[in-house]
Amino acid sequence: MATKDLLEAFRAVTGPAGVVDAPDAMAGYLTDWTGRWTGQAIAVLRPDGTDQVAALLGLCHRHGVAVTTQGGNTGIAGGATPIPDRDHVVLSLDRMQRILAIDPAARTATVQAGTVLQTLQEAVADHGLTYPLMFGARGSCTIGGTLATNAGGSNVLRYGTARALCLGVEAVLADGTAISDLQGLRKDNTGYDLRDLLIGSEGTLAVITAAVLRLHPAPVAVTTGFLSLSGPEAALGVLNALQDATGGLVEAFEYMPAPLIDRICAHTGARPPLAAPAPTGILLEAASTRPSDRDAGGLEDLVQDCLAGLMERGLVLDAVIAASGQQRRDLWAMREATAESIMAVDGYIFDLSLPLSQIAPFLQVTDAEVARAGMTALTVGHLGDGNLHYSIAPGGGAALGALRARILDRVAAMGGSFSAEHGIGQDKLDLMAAYRDPARLAAMRALRRAMDPAGILNPGKTIPDAP
Known part of the structure; x- marks a missing residue:
């Protein structure tokens, strides 16, 4: 035609x-x-x-x-x-932004795939609920996009990725056949789980058009702070101590070292959260749904007491706790300005995941290597789930290419992955062939051929062609 x-x-x-x-x-x-x-x-x-x-x-x-x-x-x-x-x-899908249903009793929301994440969050907040997928692009990213990439963000530590927050999807296959699973069932073992197959497939198997999502009670007590640790090797001990002290209420534990804070402040004009630079800085947030945790002896006191003990042990060097909603918003504004601050200096952003035990050794070796190359490491990370957005500036030229290869080899040797939550797209297509098991890739290609024999859905992305 x-x-x-x-x-x-x-x-x-x-x-x-x-x-x-x-x-x-x-x-x-x-x-x-x-x-x-x-x-x-x-x-x-x-x-x-x-x-x-x-x-x-x-x-x-x-x-x-x-x-x-x-x-x-x-x-x-x-x-x-x-x-x-x-x-x-x-x-x-920018015209498909309707919130189809909010069920406060079942704690679910059913939305079209073009619904903007922040729009959904504001709508469910009126019911005392939250959809706890949190990252900087929430004002413009869509639910369909977060499912297509199985997005994570800063709250994965407590709530899981987009997959964990989705109970079912409606989708259209390559030939135009629509399939729907929007009942919101928590249990359904009737054959293959097409929801889990489509989430993370980046539009290569079908087009997700709607989803039913799992909601959670909105926190009523929130404690947010910025910590300076003795080093990355102290991070897991600090996180575990805070989880033990609060009963598992830590929602975010974000790695924001001094070079990154300096870059954000230079880009946005913000003031650093601590007077002295924090070589190993952590943005911390804990949250509770219990009204009693707003009172004396509640959540903030639990966090403060825990931090005092960690300071006595030398694991935490300094800390500031947000004393107002505005101070909390200021801390999160710095976190959410990370990507644009890095891109402003032509930074290259990795999306790595590592076993938790390997994060500190990786940072120690790689930061030193980047410095020797005359570049700056501008890293942010979700330390609680092992996801590092390791970033290098400036991010161009032949020197970066060689350094990138060595970093990715190191990640593989440490048992990690080159793609945690941003997706493969075009950027990492070559890495799939280089680092993924050939048998695993062959199985993925077979799935793709079965779902889309004509190969019309997002070609040239996600799964490399057979050699």
């Missing part, structure tokens, strides 16, 4: 507002957030519901048009940017 006729067929499904083909109007959909990847497409399709997604995918399947699904376009791995290898469309 000629492109003109295909565009008319798309418009017949969505109406004029659902098809964008003017180059200027498409530009924002064709370049990723980092600016590293720019693609090409014959159109951007903007359906408003699952039925339209099904009809559009059916057309693309019949005519061999590749489809890259896009949510908020906030990813940093190039996974939502089309590659210019064939006729391609971007399937944007």
